[in-house]
Amino acid sequence: MKIYFAWAKDKQQFQNIESLKREDLKIFKLTISQKEGEVALAKILVPTNAPVLSSWAVISCEDQNQKFTVLFQGQPLGFPRNFNQDFAEIELSAEPKDAGKQISELACQLKTVPFYDDLFIEPGDDNPVNVLEARPELFCWDRCLGTVGLSNVFQGKRRLDLSDGVLADSLKIGLGDVPLDAVEVEVKAEWVQKANGELNLFPKIAQSFSNGKINTLTPNPLIHHWPKVGDKIGPTKTRKKSGYQVTKSFLEKMNPPRTGGLNLYPTLSPEFSLGPDRKPVRLKRAWFKGELWLDWQYRQKRTEVARFMLHHDFQLKGKIRPRHKKLKIQLQNIGEILPGSDSASFFQAARGKQVIDHAIEMAKAYLAGTARCIEVEFQVSLEQALDIGLDDTVVLKNDGNYPGLLWAELRI
Numbered sequence: 001m002k003i004y005f006a007w008a009k010d011k012q013q014f015q016n017i018e019s020l021k022r023e024d025l026k027i028f029k030l031t032i033s034q035k036e037g038e039v040a041l042a043k044i045l046v047p048t049n050a051p052v053l054s055s056w057a058v059i060s061c062e063d064q065n066q067k068f069t070v071l072f073q074g075q076p077l078g079f080p081r082n083f084n085q086d087f088a089e090i091e092l093s094a095e096p097k098d099a100g101k102q103i104s105e106l107a108c109q110l111k112t113v114p115f116y117d118d119l120f121i122e123p124g125d126d127n128p129v130n131v132l133e134a135r136p137e138l139f140c141w142d143r144c145l146g147t148v149g150l151s152n153v154f155q156g157k158r159r160l161d162l163s164d165g166v167l168a169d170s171l172k173i174g175l176g177d178v179p180l181d182a183v184e185v186e187v188k189a190e191w192v193q194k195a196n197g198e199l200n201l202f203p204k205i206a207q208s209f210s211n212g213k214i215n216t217l218t219p220n221p222l223i224h225h226w227p228k229v230g231d232k233i234g235p236t237k238t239r240k241k242s243g244y245q246v247t248k249s250f251l252e253k254m255n256p257p258r259t260g261g262l263n264l265y266p267t268l269s270p271e272f273s274l275g276p277d278r279k280p281v282r283l284k285r286a287w288f289k290g291e292l293w294l295d296w297q298y299r300q301k302r303t304e305v306a307r308f309m310l311h312h313d314f315q316l317k318g319k320i321r322p323r324h325k326k327l328k329i330q331l332q333n334i335g336e337i338l339p340g341s342d343s344a345s346f347f348q349a350a351r352g353k354q355v356i357d358h359a360i361e362m363a364k365a366y367l368a369g370t371a372r373c374i375e376v377e378f379q380v381s382l383e384q385a386l387d388i389g390l391d392d393t394v395v396l397k398n399d400g401n402y403p404g405l406l407w408a409e410l411r412i
Contacts, residue, residue, distance in 0.1 A: 094146060
């Protein structure tokens with residue numbers, strides 16, 4: 001197999017393959033590695049005096065059947081390392097020059113309900129990884145094209161059966177970690193409850209009188225002290241704000257209804273004596289009609305906590321101690337909330353229910369991530385490994401060579 005190394009001015013689209021079939025550097029050793037969510041790295045061992053002609057490079061190969069495959073493209077990272085008088089090791093990164101723009105644009109597309117909620121993000125935290133908190137997915141960088149996409153933690157976009165290609169005695173299977181059996185979530189909301197409305201207080205005042213209508217023997221003080229539009233109702237020395245304000249008000253005298261002998265609405269008081277030598281007198285009783293509307297506003301700091309536990313059925317059998325994780329979440333910048341008339345709870349309001357939906361998706365993502373608890377290591381020939389990527393699913397079937405292994409479908 002022939003390995004090529006070509007210096008380039010910028011990221012290539014591989015339209016002119018012939019231009020890449022060059023040996024601008026003689027490679028004695030090549031290692032390409034990549035971890036989930038990160039860009040690929042390439043280490044090449046070259047002669048110490050090898051020239052660096054550009055800031056971008058493409059590594060490719062051609063097999064005996066003249067099948068051409070791009071293996072990697074990227075830019076050198078800093079000064080060569082591990083060099084002596086004969087050889088130097090150069091490290092290259094597949095991170096494209098527009099990596100920040102690409103990942104920001106993808107992150108913006110992923111800010112959808114219920115998989116994203118800005119109340120879970122601290123102000124000023126614009127890390128694109130935040131959009132993956134409630135998704136069983138990871139950012140996946142293509143080591144050849146320099147593009148970013150999403151890769152599901154369980155199912156790759158391509159399925160490769162390598163059962164017949166695993167080299168003898170290279171398969172190793174081990175337990176990476178014990179999967180979670182449950183995630184306990186606690187969501188704390190600190191917010192300001194706000195409500196307002198209007199109330200007609202006049203009928204309530206009138207009902208406090210025995211006859212159901214406002215009446216008095218001293219009308220002038222009543223008229224003088226009757227609340228005016230704009231007055232605040234209820235403030236005291238210790239409580240300067242009541243939240244009640246008069247919006248409509250009037251009070252005027254009226255002639256009460258005539259009820260004949262029943263005399264339900266008398267216009268004079270009963271006789272009473274002013275002294276032994278004075279005639280009994282009766283005072284004139286005044287009857288009133290009016291209106292007294294109050295506008296009220298309610299504003300109060302509130303703290304609520306919602307808790308739930310999410311389980312799943314995927315478990316390793318045997319004497320393994322159950323594990324669960326506790327997530328404590330402090331919601332950010334809720335501000336003032338006007339709940340529906342049927343609820344005084346943030347979590348029972350529409351916005352609060354949206355928060356709970358997102359928290360459930362977060363718990364599901366945590367459970368999904370820890371369910372991948374088996375580590376599998378194997379080797380295949382170079383020809384079979386040329387284009388394996390982090391968004392592939394590998395299938396291994398037991399042909400009798402791997403005791404204990406019946407069938408496995410692995411995410412790279």
